[in-house]
Amino acid sequence: MAEVGFKILIVEDDANLGATLREALTRKGHFVFHVTKPDDAIQLMTKQVFNYVLADCLLPQMTGIDLIKKIRAEIPNESPTKFLLMSGIYTDKAFQQEALQESKAVGFLKKPFQLEELDQFIKKVELPSLPNASIESPRKRLYEIFEKEKVSPREKRKLIESLEEVDGYDLPFIYSLLAETKTSGHLNIFTDRGTVSGVTFFQGLIVGVDVEDQSTFLGHMLIQSGYLAPQDLKDVLSDKSPRRIGQKLIDASKLSPHAFDMILNEQMNVRLTRTITDGKVRVNFVSTEVEEISPSIDSDQLTEYLHDWVASKIQLSWLESLYLMWSGQRILKSSQWKDDHAVFKTSFLKRLKNLPERLAQGANINELLSTDGYDPTSIYKALHLLLLKGLIIFSSEKVALDASAQRQHVKKIYGQISNKESNEVLELFQDLLASKREAEWLDELMKFIGPAPLDPEVLKLWQVVKDKFDKALRIHWSETDTQLTATRKEDSSEKKIKSIRLMDEAKAQLQLNRYKKANELLAEVSKLYPQATGLRVCVAWGQLGALDPAKKQFQLKDIELELMQVPPDERYDAMYPFVMGLYQKAKGDLATARKSFEKAQAMDPSFIAPKRELSQLDTAKNTPKQDVFNMDLKDVIGGFFKKKSG
């Protein structure tokens, strides 16, 4: 493969010669397009930028020199394409010199020419001044904090101020940095849909959240959090005085001011959750004096919320993509590491046994992924949380992979991309490629996968991965960005619409206790649109309905993972306490299950399922257990044939 793969356009009216040249240059690792007519070349060049155009001097319609002049005039671009002329007829020196002068081409190749001659030209011309010099995006610079032991608060603030377009999933990191640097001001967030949201900080405390959808169902939050009995809420709601609901509850001694503050914080959490979306947002931070407002979200509480957001909002595939570039680098404890940090009390960290010890040994992500009992979701989410809190950093030194590590590495990448469409492959690697020129992408991807392995079995996988990269880049470069974006948007909207319909069907099946069908539908939704509202709760419900007694212990662990990932704003729907009740019931905790069913019923009296569960619990409670071994035989036999009443 060539040192650097370039995008080359061949304009050659001899179809056979053009095809041969294309094939030979492709084998050299370049990305080559061939057209036979000047008009086709111009059309193609309006859609994409080429590093090189190889134009034959004698073309139909116009000469190669005229074509170059026309392209320069009609398609000015900031990173000029370099032109090479070629000819088998006009080969005398005087003509060459004149042609070069007139067209400002960088070289003249006499046909037939050896490919090495072309390589020499490229090396001589290209390498000293590559076009589109790498520009590091502010977002990429932000994540470089993950490799730095010390970054001053000013540097962090400046990094945030420099941001413009980020992923919605970057917001937890930005909130965490603003909190950590004790900053005051407003973070304004803009979406493509034209919505504007904002988060206000007072010396690092979050004191205000402004989102378009302000509804938070305060009553549901009070019941679900256990601060208020359903009947107390009914009583207060029947009071028609103009006071606010919180004030009414405090005045009636149903709720303490402290508990109400906690709920108001939770309300901010729900609103913050709504800002963390899949897709691009633009942000700008206005540093300013801000009044201290109570209640506010402090650092400890933010740690809990960060866990909630990382657990419930951020997709595993996004984390896999973000951490690809560090997958082989050692993870080190930072100077801020504390064994008793609040983050270690959060669920994902608790699920990974002996993680601090594994980190002390200098493990990298690939090694963690192959640790028994560690699942990818928990690993990526736990690491993300530790990095957001600055407790760990990546070693800046890249560790060379030995044969066994490369085997794991290749298998992992194969697993990640083998079922992906070409555009999804590039999306997965977008963070790795973000600061590279397009012409360097294949090289960067190949550097990432490493040299061809010796083991024939791994070599097969390596080849599949390489082909996938190659195909993805070809498709990317053969379509314009606008075309791609439009198609993707269309696909994504269709998927969303379909998933909403499937979710409704699945919910109906769950209500009818048809778990097999419901689970099939939910599996389809998970594939189509994993961010669908209510998906995790429904999946947990379906799994609880289809529990296999022999595997119950393991299944409950999976269900726990699903429930941990329910977003905060979905926990105030009656379905959440209901499914929590089913989970508690499956674990044998009937008293807590009853409370959960009662909460669900209070939140939505028309929801039949919790009512049914409560009546089953009542029946079980009222039916005395029969000790068949000490009963009269007549009663035992009689019991078998007794008619059921009602």
Place this chain on the structure above:
Amino acid sequence: MSKFQCKVDRQGQKLTLQLGGIIDEDADFAPLALQGAQEVQIDLDAIKSINSCGIREWIKWIGANSTAKVVYAKCPKVIVDQMNMVDGFLPAFAKVESFYVPYYHEDSGSEKNILFRYGVEFKEGQIQPPTEVKDESGNPMEMDIIESKYFKFIKAKV
């Protein structure tokens, strides 16, 4: 904390507004109707900050204008950031007469805002910054912004 303030000066069909303080949910633009004026000069020198509610209010207010020629003057960084990022914040009928550019000296940490004026330090698609900016102690200062991001609105228009 400085609340939103506004000083209105109406002379014939020319309206001059001097805005200051914080543009947030409490900022009341209702008394600042632009209707009837042919020329509106908005002096933003004393604006301290703007939050998301303020941005929404601003767009609603300025967007309601249909006839007047609007000029933004002495725009502080917080306003320039919004002009660059938010559609409708600097509508097609509005022009920028002057805006501030933050400067910084790394070793001493000194900061200063320099006013860039139309026709002097900038014009359509062009920036001509002062050749030298020094702090109180005579240290040469550098622009404390990302130029491609901060001057974006000039590329689009002024």
